[in-house]
Amino acid sequence: MTALDVRAAAAGVIGDVLGGHSLNQALPSRLSRVGERDRSLLQQLCYGTLRQGPRLQAVLGLLLEKPLREKDRDLQGLLLCGLYQLDGTRVPDHAAVAATVDATGVLKKHWAKGLTNAVLRRYLREREQLLQTLDRAAAASHPPWLFQRIVEQWPAAAAAVIEANNQQPPMTVRVNNLRLSRKSYLAALQKEGIAATAGDLSPHAIQLAFPKDVWELPGFLAGAVSVQDEAAQMAAMLLQAGAGERVLDACAAPGGKACHILELQPGLAELVAMDINTARLQKVSENLQRLGLEATLLTGDATHPPAHLESASFDRILVDAPCSASGVLRRHPDVKLLRRERDIAQLAEQQRCILKGLWPLLKVGGSLLYATCSILDEENSQVVHRFLTEQGDATLSSINSSWGEATACGRQLLPSTGGPDGLFYALLRKTG
Numbered sequence: 001m002t003a004l005d006v007r008a009a010a011a012g013v014i015g016d017v018l019g020g021h022s023l024n025q026a027l028p029s030r031l032s033r034v035g036e037r038d039r040s041l042l043q044q045l046c047y048g049t050l051r052q053g054p055r056l057q058a059v060l061g062l063l064l065e066k067p068l069r070e071k072d073r074d075l076q077g078l079l080l081c082g083l084y085q086l087d088g089t090r091v092p093d094h095a096a097v098a099a100t101v102d103a104t105g106v107l108k109k110h111w112a113k114g115l116t117n118a119v120l121r122r123y124l125r126e127r128e129q130l131l132q133t134l135d136r137a138a139a140a141s142h143p144p145w146l147f148q149r150i151v152e153q154w155p156a157a158a159a160a161v162i163e164a165n166n167q168q169p170p171m172t173v174r175v176n177n178l179r180l181s182r183k184s185y186l187a188a189l190q191k192e193g194i195a196a197t198a199g200d201l202s203p204h205a206i207q208l209a210f211p212k213d214v215w216e217l218p219g220f221l222a223g224a225v226s227v228q229d230e231a232a233q234m235a236a237m238l239l240q241a242g243a244g245e246r247v248l249d250a251c252a253a254p255g256g257k258a259c260h261i262l263e264l265q266p267g268l269a270e271l272v273a274m275d276i277n278t279a280r281l282q283k284v285s286e287n288l289q290r291l292g293l294e295a296t297l298l299t300g301d302a303t304h305p306p307a308h309l310e311s312a313s314f315d316r317i318l319v320d321a322p323c324s325a326s327g328v329l330r331r332h333p334d335v336k337l338l339r340r341e342r343d344i345a346q347l348a349e350q351q352r353c354i355l356k357g358l359w360p361l362l363k364v365g366g367s368l369l370y371a372t373c374s375i376l377d378e379e380n381s382q383v384v385h386r387f388l389t390e391q392g393d394a395t396l397s398s399i400n401s402s403w404g405e406a407t408a409c410g411r412q413l414l415p416s417t418g419g420p421d422g423l424f425y426a427l428l429r430k431t432g
């Protein structure tokens with residue numbers, strides 16, 4: 001079978017995202033159809049185009065006389081990807097234009113050759129004037145509603161957050177402290193010629209100077225390390241599970257935080273790793289196996305936990321709630337095009353129902369750590385505040401840390417260029 005043209009593949013992926021599919025749904029099948037040497041280029045084209053998506057869409061709107069038809073989403077994807085290459089890559093302009101025009105043939109849209117050529121060449125000629133006409137949100141490559149919220153909720157940090165959201169994120173690993181120390185693993189990386197530095201926040205974090213395929217990391221298969229952003233490594237540290245305790249990770253898949261909890265406290269009585277999505281639980285199982293760890297896996301809905309989970313039977317609960325992903329846009333740039341403003345209130349309600357559903361499972365004196373990868377107050381402090389007003393036996397424990405920003409009900413890490421992702425944490429205690 002001949003390999004798929006990389007630009008046509010990127011056009012298909014971006015077209016699918018424009019049609020409402022996530023990058024995780026759209027990319028893997030295309031990745032397996034392009035030549036091996038084109039795989040990282042395909043990823044770069046898709047991630048790069050989507051990170052700049054709102055800006056490129058606004059530019060394309062100015063360049064097209066009339067909008068493309070829905071059935072030509074792949075062509076729209078191709079044009080966005082072509083514009084991205086003219087700004088965001090080292091591909092020479094003439095080569096980017098020629099390859100993009102050629103890809104119209106692969107998409108079997110020969111009629112679009114002239115249009116594609118004209119759009120890209122006009123962009124090269126009129127780039128400065130066109131970019132000047134964009135509004136602030138489009139210029140910053142963010143949907144307007146999200147841009148406005150970031151500016152309103154984080155006035156001092158907004159520019160840095162927006163900048164970080166548009167960059168490629170760092171690759172960070174978590175050293176499995178049951179196997180080896182961070183110092184030993186840094187030495188192992190150095191021996192392989194992989195440049196890396198110790199993380200600032202987590203004692204187990206190592207940041208790689210350049211992203212690597214996990215299989216190139218020494219000892220990965222044998223469970224020496226896992227890929228996990230430093231902000232996410234704060235969860236297990238804040239949970240502070242003790243020996244002999246029963247812990248519930250209620251939204252556990254793919255298991256990054258669950259595995260870290262087990263690495264930090266190998267003497268737990270039990271860790272129950274629950275998730276609503278059975279297919280995603282399989283990933284937890286694979287991660288546990290690779291790391292040589294054990295947990296009880298359970299498919300279940302945290303809003304109505306399975307009946308066999310007894311009341312007041314867990315010492316600690318981690319709720320890494322489903323959220324807008326507004327703190328990890330650089331890792332999930334499709335969210336910029338897929339997320340709608342109206343989703344935020346729905347997510348907040350879901351998060352409230354999850355807290356309410358799980359609370360009876362917590363022992364008196366036990367702690368629940370609420371986490372999101374959102375930077376929006378509606379999903380963070382506001383959810384916790386409402387829960388505290390509704391639940392008389394819940395109190396807020398303060399998080400005394402040197403990292404992040406204190407908010408009304410917790411602590412917020414903001415995404416930073418070359419630094420951690422944007423995660424929120426709040427710690428609740430059950431009183432008698």
Ligand SMILES: C[S@@+](CC[C@H](N)C(=O)[O-])C[C@H]1O[C@@H](n2cnc3c(N)ncnc32)[C@H](O)[C@@H]1O
Pocket residue numbers: 232250251252253254255256257258274275276277280300301302303320321322323354
């Ligand atoms: C942010 S991810 C969790 C990431 C995970 N804690 C980790 O560190 O690898 C949120 C998870 O919540 C799950 N989820 C969504 N709604 C749920 C519900 N009502 N009950 C349980 N899990 C749910 C999703 O399937 C998803 O796997």
